[in-house]
Amino acid sequence: MPKIKDLSLAEAGRLKVEFAEQHMPALMRVRQDFEKAKPLKGIMIAACLHVTKETAVLAKTLAAGSAEVALCGSNPLSTQDDVAAYLAKEGIDVFAWHGVTTEEYYWCINQALATGPNILIDDGADLISTAIKENKLEGIICGLEETTTGVIRFKAMERDKALKLPIIAVNNAKTKMLLDNIIGTGQSTLDGILRATNILLAGKTFVVAGYGNCGKGLAKRAEGMGCKVVITETDPIKALQAFYDGYSVMGMDEAAKTGDIFVTVTGNRDVIKGRHIEKMKSGAIIANSGHFNVEINTEELSSLSAGKRTLRPNLEEYRLKTGKIIYLLAEGRLVNLAAAEGHPSEIMQTSFCNQALCVKHAAQNRGRLEKKVYDVPHEIDRHVAELALASYGVKTDILTQEQKKYLESWEHGT
Template structure:
């Protein structure tokens, strides 16, 4: 007789770093007595992070960071754990999503692990009595860090926040490989069309953009990059991609993927220049990169030729196809499951050590945005190598001395 399937089983198999923290801290429970709020995409890999925080002794409150990426079976499994409380359900509306985040904050968490600065910004804007007592936070996205830094610049940030997204173990792996693979995989699955041979336009050449562009080219695409930063544009050029403005790219692209973290990247004048049958997808956190309102205003009609695809019929006979309603294509499409578990394991491990460090080890930081300490990044990297059974060299004494001797005495120079 087959056993009932735990929706977290498969993800657990591919999250060995988080499981190592569960094994290490499950008995001592160093987070006991603390309530940790988590806002993230509520699918199986996020469930392992929540499970790990709870194993370390924390009470956990969790809500989605995007209303359409929630998996109901995962929410139900987590909510059934004593000491873990859900503020989410599958299929919630934007209004319900917003209300549940506020309800979570009314339960007065003393630490916040965030995605897109959803809870941190709401705590400051609408729950100042809660924010003043929060020990600290961690933020795992580029868009979220932009908001945290803006709050710091305005002098309103009430507690220290580790900018987890900017650590090497996040942006070199999650952003490049996680976003790169999951975005293209879910575009291909949703559209059931080939990427090889297409002119693929990637808007933005940060870590996410370069991952998508690199992997699209590896799949045989003709890659085009658009940028507003001259240095990133030069980097894309030197990496072998064609670089042009979105106005130029709009007329030649077959598939457009936005990764900028900003709004109105593809807008009215670009839709007007696009060829028949183009596909549009967003891989940025918020659904503002493609101006969907402008697209709707231009269209004479819409249809749904395939689940997850909205087709906008232009008066001149052209069709423009929008995937996942312009929301995160790797998480909100009909078949989307987010990043590969092996990559999210490193990211969520960085979030776990951020919480552990600020709650247990580093309680004296003043409010502000802080780079996560290098020692924590290295710890997670070392654990990852152990799970892969990969060994590396250690510097010998003469190498350590040489690396710290600015005179380089005894050299041939």
């Protein structure tokens, strides 16, 4: 039995999902193929994903392939209750509602695991880690991971010989990482900041912590909105890249003094600590777009504060004991999903084409995959790009036989 907030929201959810379907033609093409071939017959899937309209399009695509799908949310604040209601009405076992407590969050994960899945789709590794820790792995063929932080956790398990099932790192597909993380996070993070505050971006000093894929996309979009962008990094190569891309690069202790808006996207903890907050200007806005809410040390923010009040959804004003004001967005959770709706459908279509096609790949390779972290097969990655290009009517050149031969040979030189 699904558990959601309110089934009467299903109609609003349906309208949202129909809009997303119009903007995910590549995934709809995969759905058509799944409808015909039914490649997931007899497969049960448990997915722990942000319950958005795009995730609904994926869930329905998997169901079209004849899979049975259970879904739980992958962040306490990212579930859209109307979408959850619509999916429950469509026969998906949804265990998710906006604002779950930590205890409820893991209850939902355990309900999804109790459906007896064969394939696990995760976003941040909480579902699969729970299955491993609680030894609920019977019948499971493979796990798929959607985000950088989850892949890092699984690689750590692989290194420590604690990985108990094969994992496909969907995050690492080029058609995921170079589109979703860069373009999607760039746009949707600004969207979250604007929906929470409606602040003017032009002229502001915008500090991006982490110049990985997400950070690069965010820096570029913030620059495009007229911000002066400052990058903080710990990796000298990424820092040098940011410097050559024209940004100011400095440590957070320095950046704290100059920034108006701060966004962490590192996948690391304590990137903004109390000592940084003490140096910030009054009125500074801080937010996080990395996977977990550990990037901003909100406990230290609280202990520096004399009080706080919620001004509007996802906008909290902390009054420091010194009298300064600091604004925290979405409690330090992923601002693009908590304060906005996550990435646009067009971006999620390539991420979720990879998920759907990797589920099919895992089902077809049942019993043949080893307990290690696999990359997405190149043919799938390439096919996803072709599907997306075709949906825009964009054509590419095709290598001639001579060109292929030339690229594969070593004999030709000056």
